[in-house]
Amino acid sequence: MTTTGIGAEVLERLHAILGEDDAVLTGRSSRFNRARVPAPFPVHRWEEFIPDVVVLPRTAEQVSQIVKLANEYKIPVVPRAGGTGLADGAVPMKGGIVVDIKRMDQIKEIDLVNNTVTVGPGINMQTLNRSLKKHGVIYPDDPASYACALVGGRIGTSGLSLLGARYGHTRDLVISFEIVTPTGEIIEVGDGGGRKIRKSSTGYHLKHLFMGHQGTLGIVTEATLELVPRAEAEFAAFFLFEDYETAYQTFSVIAKSGLATLGGVMMFDPEKVEYLRRDDEAYIIQPDWVKAVCAASLFGTKAEVEVGAQKVMELGRSLGGRYIGDEIAAGDWAARHDRYANPLHGRDKDGKVVPMSWHCEDAAIPYSEVPEVLRKWHEIAQRYVERYDIFDDWGAFQYTNGAHKPWGDVLVEIDMGLWEDRMDEESWQAFVSLKREIAQVAIDHGGSMSSCHGATRAGDAELVPTEMGASWEVMKTIKRALDPHNIMNPGKQSLDEAYEEVAP
DSSP states (O other): OOOOOOOHHHHHHHHHHHOOGGGEEOSHHHHHTTSOOSSOOOGGGGGGGOOSEEEOOOSHHHHHHHHHHHHHHTOOEEEESSSOOSSSTTSOTTOSEEEEOTTOOOEEEEETTTTEEEEOTTOBHHHHHHHHGGGTEEOOOOOTTTTTOBHHHHHHHTOOOTTHHHHOOHHHHEEEEEEEOTTSOEEEEESSSOTTOSOOOSSOOHHHHSSSOTTSSOEEEEEEEEOEEOOSEEEEEEEEESSHHHHHHHHHHHHTSOOTTEEEEEEEOHHHHHHHHHSGGGSOOOOTTOOEEEEEEEEEOHHHHHHHHHHHHHHHHTTTOEEOOHHHHHHHHHTTTGGGGOSOOEEOTTSOEEOOEEEEEEEEEOGGGHHHHHHHHHHHHHHHHHHOTTEEEEEEEEEEEETTEEEEEEEEEEEEEEOGGGOOHHHHHHHHHHHHHHHHHHHHTTOBSOSSSOSOSTTTGGGHHHHHGGGHHHHHHHHHHHOTTOOBSTTSTTTTHHHHTSOO
């Protein structure tokens, strides 16, 4: 079994490995501040989920030595990047060592011949693209947490990009990366052996095994990323609808149009529109007849976008959608990152702003199943809203999910508010039950219960074996082989089960 004790000898050796007084943190505030993510949290049990020590390495060799030391003492290790995850991937469930990689933030090489950039895992997309701007290129990974998510965390979660239909998602944009395995070896994974190779048929494609592992298979220490030309033109169009069904059909028409410049197609359902009316600080109020919104974005050369924009306007209006107007459409799309950092999303029954946490239950759903999934999700949400006074249904949205394939399956996300400072054990368990019900619906309809956030916490983690089916045994075999002592982010994705079957 994994233990969590951190003695004086271990702390002394960590100081020796890192060589800086402020690189080994044991203070209460340092540890508590790295035990949270934006997702709802059982604050009444916060003491149970804090690390024993936080370390801030600068090199892959330091990370390797830390992991080898942890193996020697069987101490849990939890990687932490920007801490923006929405599924507890960076929360230390069993104490131990949190490896905070924010100091590993260098841009190591910009290769404009092969269109790549090599970086440390602690850099974020906004900072990176500011440096790339003078070269006329961008790294187009564009999450809602664009300004604060880090490259290492994006790899660990296999994140979704809001520009994925045009440029691909994290798994498509990361060409290769260096990772410290759970036993401390430093390896490089990609498509084949070449750091800058995009396609290979040599050996296993290990990049995808170590992509989206939620910190259970290692710590990324360097990455080589795809660069694309900075778009000459952008265009965004928002269309208003009197009913959900017409908006849903319009979403399909635009997504299946074949436009190569399509960055993505998005839709708000009636419950989301109603919530946004209540949360009017983040929304320009629309007339009461508006029940759904469908939007599309385009990126590319000026010639491409001008023609594509005409087509989007035609398709958006083809079933009765009403264009929201140039200024509002452009502003709404430009603000796509803003709400992520807003801590005051909630409204009580009197309309007063309250500090609710934002919970996003995301799923990848076949397009044909989306209406029925949303119907069931809102029925589940309403039951919990009526029974407990800490929940609020903030509606749902859908977004194109497939990289370069907007006509494929759909990211569907229901947003729930949780009034954390009113939470007790009963309401926390209710939240766990809510998550489990929502996740089960996604699986029942042929989907994946997580498109991008991960299934790492109570409520959906225990359903990972259900979704994975027969391949669950393969997952457990891989975990045991690569992490024999179960030190790497234990307690996540139900993978502790892999060790319960092994005789002591």
